[in-house]
Amino acid sequence: MTATPDSETKRQVSNPVSDASEKSVSAVTGLVRDIVTDVFGLLDGLRSAVEALIRSREQEGVALLRQDLAVLRPDIEAVIRYGGRMVAGAGFVPAPGTLTDERMWLEWWVRSEEPEAVRRLLINLDPTSDHYVDFTRLPWYDTPMRTGRPHITGPYVDYVCTDEYSLTFTMPVGPTAGAGQGPLGVVGADIYVSDLEPRLLPHLARMAAPALLVNAQGRVVVSTTARHTTGSLIHHADLKTPKTAGSSPAPNVSGTLHRCGDAPLSLVVLGS
Amino acid sequence: MRQRLLSGGARVALFAPLESLGRAELVLRRLTDVIALGLLVDGEQLPAESELATQFGVSPVTVREALTILRQQKLVTTRRGRGGGSFVCAVQDMPGAILRRRLEALTLGQIRDMADHYAAIAGSAARLAAQRAAEENLQGLQEAIKELAEAPDAVSRRRADGLFHIEVAAAAQSARLTREELKLQTEVGALLWLTTDGADAGQHVVEEHRGIAAAIASADADRARELAEAHITKAMDRLWQLRLELVRPEPGQG
Numbered sequence: 085m086t087a088t089p090d091s092e093t094k095r096q097v098s099n100p101v102s103d104a105s106e107k108s109v110s111a112v113t114g115l116v117r118d119i120v121t122d123v124f125g126l127l128d129g130l131r132s133a134v135e136a137l138i139r140s141r142e143q144e145g146v147a148l149l150r151q152d153l154a155v156l157r158p159d160i161e162a163v164i165r166y167g168g169r170m171v172a173g174a175g176f177v178p179a180p181g182t183l184t185d186e187r188m189w190l191e192w193w194v195r196s197e198e199p200e201a202v203r204r205l206l207i208n209l210d211p212t213s214d215h216y217v218d219f220t221r222l223p224w225y226d227t228p229m230r231t232g233r234p235h236i237t238g239p240y241v242d243y244v245c246t247d248e249y250s251l252t253f254t255m256p257v258g259p260t261a262g263a264g265q266g267p268l269g270v271v272g273a274d275i276y277v278s279d280l281e282p283r284l285l286p287h288l289a290r291m292a293a294p295a296l297l298v299n300a301q302g303r304v305v306v307s308t309t310a311r312h313t314t315g316s317l318i319h320h321a322d323l324k325t326p327k328t329a330g331s332s333p334a335p336n337v338s339g340t341l342h343r344c345g346d347a348p349l350s351l352v353v354l355g356s
Numbered sequence: 357m358r359q360r361l362l363s364g365g366a367r368v369a370l371f372a373p374l375e376s377l378g379r380a381e382l383v384l385r386r387l388t389d390v391i392a393l394g395l396l397v398d399g400e401q402l403p404a405e406s407e408l409a410t411q412f413g414v415s416p417v418t419v420r421e422a423l424t425i426l427r428q429q430k431l432v433t434t435r436r437g438r439g440g441g442s443f444v445c446a447v448q449d450m451p452g453a454i455l456r457r458r459l460e461a462l463t464l465g466q467i468r469d470m471a472d473h474y475a476a477i478a479g480s481a482a483r484l485a486a487q488r489a490a491e492e493n494l495q496g497l498q499e500a501i502k503e504l505a506e507a508p509d510a511v512s513r514r515r516a517d518g519l520f521h522i523e524v525a526a527a528a529q530s531a532r533l534t535r536e537e538l539k540l541q542t543e544v545g546a547l548l549w550l551t552t553d554g555a556d557a558g559q560h561v562v563e564e565h566r567g568i569a570a571a572i573a574s575a576d577a578d579r580a581r582e583l584a585e586a587h588i589t590k591a592m593d594r595l596w597q598l599r600l601e602l603v604r605p606e607p608g609q610g
Contacts, residue, residue, distance in 0.1 A: 239529070240492075241525070241526040241531050243522055247531060247534060247535050248531055249531045299489075301490050315488060315529030315530065316487070316529070317490060349488065
């Protein structure tokens, strides 16, 4: 599965606008669904590699050390290479205690300016370092650790690692069933909203009505209306409205909501 | 028609030096800040010189130069041989002395300018946060407030205070405002705490943070902005006053 839908969405000049809009709707929802499926598919590969590594160390009866994580590089790079400069970074974040020699560690690599090159994300000297904020309380780590399920965080300002407006895909690693302990960490990937937008906007712009891609809370990822720009919240009758103190806000948009497969992202095409 | 030209003052601002400090000095300042802010803890090992050079995007010589000064200031110690390297030595009252020196280097006019800048950033961030914050963001704010209320020492107080403001900017969903807030934190965040020593240190700050968080939670954008601006202005006024006192003779002596 690839995320290059251009061939299937080529617009026929003679088509009525509504027809083109309909095609654009399925192009966007299909593309988002594919991206989410692909990224979690690649993360699943990384997860297997982490689990195999942990198992082999257990069988040998030796401690798992930070340097052992070097063998994960090919799987991490496979995630980062996905979609041609779409993924900003990826890696494995062990739960505190999983590594013997480091309590807190991010085995995280980010793409660099040169094509095909990656560099390690070093955050220990940044004011946003892990000394500054305990990452275990952040949603991209905490949610999959707690629920045992894959999770997409954001869009949010990732002030701990990259300072970018991002979506972070994470899934828990291990333990083998019935071990009575929590997961051993999470594997994950970052996609910047600014890298996602150029892939979606052409399809959104082709629609007759303003359209927005939003997350499950109604947070706008990409939009073609200045009334609801990236990062703002929409309240739509079909979305779980985020609760602010006191009242649940009344819907502020009306339009058709299209789900993107099982992904926690939806396309809203405005109109009554 | 002739285009309107910028006034003299505005032109000066346009062509202000891009980076007034040397590279070694920038590295030095960053490391000093990080240690003074308590982001690197006592005894923590710094990355190797070559790694620091790559990370900062400077030459190893520049890093070595900065480390030499840090050693002279007794902010790091270097051990040779196996398991050696540079280690942070954070002495409890040491950051105060450094910060005082930093404050002395600022003019009252610069502090006023900084106050305006900071109030603009914090006010806008709070206004947007009130419009855009979701449950997750509100939780982040509450956690930062709790951390400040329970902070056991000066270093954790500074850290928790900074965290609150960064959480507000993150709740605004703005990467740029968040980066500005981080920069301001490094520049003045620690200085502000020079004015808040003492037993009940930080209690009024906690109260003000609670007020801002409540305005954000009730989606009251105007009030959130007003409270955030007042919060910063008050803190910067105290800093301005402290700076003024540095040149004033002791009371009763003049």
